[in-house]
Amino acid sequence: MKLHQYLDSTYLKTAEQAAISETENLEVVKKVVREAIHEGFKLVMVRPEMVTTAKSMVTAASSNVLVGTVINFPEGKGTIQEKLEEATTAINNSADELDFVVNYTAFKLGETTTVKNEVLACTQLGLQHEKVVKWIIEVAALTNQEIVRLTALIKNVVLSNFKEEQYQHVFVKSSTGFYITTDGKPNGATIPTITLMLENAFPLPVKAAGGVRTYKEAMTIITLGVKRIGTSSALAIANDGTASSDY
Numbered sequence: 001m002k003l004h005q006y007l008d009s010t011y012l013k014t015a016e017q018a019a020i021s022e023t024e025n026l027e028v029v030k031k032v033v034r035e036a037i038h039e040g041f042k043l044v045m046v047r048p049e050m051v052t053t054a055k056s057m058v059t060a061a062s063s064n065v066l067v068g069t070v071i072n073f074p075e076g077k078g079t080i081q082e083k084l085e086e087a088t089t090a091i092n093n094s095a096d097e098l099d100f101v102v103n104y105t106a107f108k109l110g111e112t113t114t115v116k117n118e119v120l121a122c123t124q125l126g127l128q129h130e131k132v133v134k135w136i137i138e139v140a141a142l143t144n145q146e147i148v149r150l151t152a153l154i155k156n157v158v159l160s161n162f163k164e165e166q167y168q169h170v171f172v173k174s175s176t177g178f179y180i181t182t183d184g185k186p187n188g189a190t191i192p193t194i195t196l197m198l199e200n201a202f203p204l205p206v207k208a209a210g211g212v213r214t215y216k217e218a219m220t221i222i223t224l225g226v227k228r229i230g231t232s233s234a235l236a237i238a239n240d241g242t243a244s245s246d247y
Contacts, residue, residue, distance in 0.1 A: 009036045009234035010045040037063045051093040068097035074178035076101030080118045097132040104138045119157045134171035139193040140179045151200040173207040198225045215240040
């Protein structure tokens with residue numbers, strides 16, 4: 001099976017995080033976009049300030065590659081209004097998909113109403129503009145029970161407020177790839193965490209981000225039911241190689 005249409009080729013580092021200049025970082029983004037176009041990946045995922053560049057390249061190439069971006073990345077602690085404003089800018093810049101970081105910190109503190117309200121408002125904005133919306137829950141920051149509860153919360157908000165035909169456009173996504181763990185614990189998707197998400201997200205689709213490092217691992221989680229895989233090593237994985245990074 002060809003993996004390409006499951007892969008969201010991802011580059012989300014700032015110049016500072018990559019320890020390179022702004023100009024050099026822009027060239028990295030362009031390289032990732034060109035690769036996605038050439039290989040025919042499903043989507044290229046870039047930071048909000050890179051959306052216009054990525055979209056213009058995809059359009060110039062008459063490519064079907066989608067352009068996605070992240071909202072309130074990577075901690076998700078912003079207000080609903082901040083998330084809506086950032087998402088609106090991304091929509092105006094022609095992003096196709098919006099990956100929101102849910103306020104998992106608020107969720108862990110028991111502030112479920114805050115989380116429900118942001119999921120409703122931001123999902124509504126995305127779907128009104130015919131965008132795919134993904135909710136990053138940051139599995140490495142959660143216990144198994146919290147993964148179950150947060151996944152179910154997102155699902156229940158969507159099922160209670162949107163039409164059945166819209167469900168396929170709202171994903172639950174595992175990770176940002178930027179969460180710092182201790183004791184060498186994984187900060188991305190694992191089989192156990194993805195299994196919990198799949199069991200509790202249905203009928204919403206699930207995206208596994210981070211932690212998928214080989215073609216075999218990708219095939220395994222697709223067999224489980226994952227609809228998208230986010231990775232910074234899309235080419236290596238698609239060509240039966242091994243990812244060069246943890247995301």
